[in-house]
Amino acid sequence: MPGAIFGIAVFDRNLRIRQVNHAFTRMTGYEEIEVLDCPPHFLHAPGASSELAGRIYQQIFEGTPWSGEVQSVRKDGTELVVFLRVFPSRSPAGDITGFLSIAEDITDKKNYSALLEQLSQHDQLTGLPNRELLQQHFDQLCADHHQVAVLWLDLDNFKEVNDALGHAVGDILLQQVAYRLRDSLKKNESIGRISGDDFVILLASASEEQVIRRTLELLELTAQPLSLPEQTLSITASSGIALWPADGDSLGSLLQKAEIGKYKAKASGRNNYQFYESQMQEMASLRLAQNNALKTALDNQELHLCFQPQVCLQDQTVAGVEALLRWNSRDWGVVPPSDFIPLAESSGLILTIGDWVLDTAMAQLRNWLDQGIPPVTMAVNISAIQFEHPDFIEQVSCALARYRIPPQLLELELTEAMAMKKPKISEQRMRELHMMGVKLSIDDFGTGYSSLSYLKRFKSDKLKIDREFIADMDHDPDDQAIVTAIIQMARRLSISVLAEGVETARQAELLRRLGCHQIQGYHYSKPLPASDAASYIRQHSSPA
Ligand code: C2E
Ligand code: CA
Ligand code: CA
DSSP, rough: OOTTEEEEEEEEEEESSSEEOOHHHHHHHHOOOHHEEEOOGGGGGTOHHHHHHHHHHHHHHOOOOEEEEEEEEETTEEEEEEEEEEEEEEEETTEEEEEEEEEEOOOOHHHHHHHHHHHBBBBBBTBBBBBHHHHHHHHHHHHHHEEEEEEEEEETTHHHHHHHHHHHHHHHHHHHHHHHHHHHHHTTTTEEHHHHHHHHEEEESSHHHHHHHHHHHHHHHHSSSSEETEEEEOOEEEEEEEEEEEOOOHHHHHHHHHHHEEEHHHHSSEEEEEEEHHHHHHHHHHHHHHHHHHHHHTTTTTEEEEEEEEETTTTTOOOEEEEEEEETTTEEEOEEEEEOOHHHHTTTHHHHHHHHHHHHHHHHEEEHHHOOOOOOOOEEEEOHHHHHHHHHHHHHHHHHHHTOOOGGGEEEEEHHHHHHHHHHHHHHHHHHHHHHHEEEEEEEEEESOOOHHHHHHHTTTEEOHHHHHHTTTTTTTEEEEEEEHHHHHHTTTOOOEEOOOOHHHHHHHHHHHTOOEEETTTTTTOOBBBHHHHHHHHTTOOOO
């Protein structure tokens, strides 16, 4: 049968080849003489599953025909895919006497259908999944998770760039953005390109907080410079986000909503994201907008420090000041630190800002010392992220050296919760700082775990009783009992105690009687601009 397309082999009952046809030879490259008496193992492709071969043998030796796709290999080593049918033959008594195998070479068909699949489910320019494949990924993510965010990411001003640079360069730009985004994807994330400069990213099982963080990362990643033929260029993106199942249950409706979000993001200044509207999402957008604005706040000189005196209760002299950060934003006016510090912490911006605070506080102190103002301690608030950063100690010693500040005039305020988070690292850091001569105080004391043994281990010089206890102290006996206990304990451990948020003479008097060393609060002074703080220090220093 010279024209046959099926490669046929006849086997005996021990699965040794007895006979093959011409098509078999054409398909595999083996002449009949070469394969006579051989078992079929030489036809197994090196990468083919041996488990599958085992199953086939078991089934046919049980007398049941088998059919399916298998990977095979030719004499010259090239691989092929065949559709194989194997029929056991039996004697009239029912015993297996041999096998007949019929193989069809389907390699081309397979390649073609893989190509077709690739073509029909992927965008030609970037190779990213298209809308159809994205739908499959969406279905899968929804099946496996509780929440899926659909993030529409649209490049800002792409049309202008495309017109100015030409479409060929525009295409390269799209490809680079696509590869960059695709390569950054994490587990349970998926990306597709649905048209022009519109990318869609699916993020699974994420809390809103996570979605925001991830969106910011992706926007930042997009904005990194791209190397295009003959030039480097940065392009930002705007993003709209809709959440499954809260905002809709089909990919179509979620895309619509994400697109609305995207238009809002574009309208509010681009390089930005917007959730599909709801009150909470408005807040999230505000936070993002503020976070973006915060990035430029330093350069725009919108940040400054205020200084709040810390007064000794014994003689009413000022012992130190606490540097408190202020943001006077162009867009929102005065933003309280309780709003923007957490934002800066979650975006990592606190590292830059914190460094600036330390530097500025030391510069201010140097300026006062140079003016002949009596030396006071400068207390600086430190965030956990800063404190844990490997360069922190280095930063502190640089700032001290730069402004020639005696280390004992710097006091770092750390919160209890922060010291407890990674007690080992904290202890090590605190010991190093202690050895440098820098003072440490535990801020907001009483609101965390207040482990006394840690206080000693952490080598803190001071603890600051949280405002909450002071505020209610004169009418809440429990608070008064707590404050009393903290003061007694600190004194026994030879740690200095400061009460925060003292607003009345009554509170001050009560604290003095309880043996509290220092107080800070509106009763003595609000946080002051540098020049007013300088006057305050001059007026309230112990006579030399
Ligand atoms: P904190 O360290 O507990 O700072 C004390 C806060 O209490 C300050 O608020 C201060 O203005 C306020 N305060 C002082 N005396 C009184 C009083 O008598 N009554 C009342 N009701 N409040 C009083 P502020 O300046 O808004 O700072 C809030 C928080 O922001 C700070 O709490 C601190 O955790 C954080 N923060 C401020 N500056 C920085 C900074 O430079 N870096 C870091 N990481 N955090 C900072
Ligand atoms: Ca503080
Ligand atoms: Ca505090």
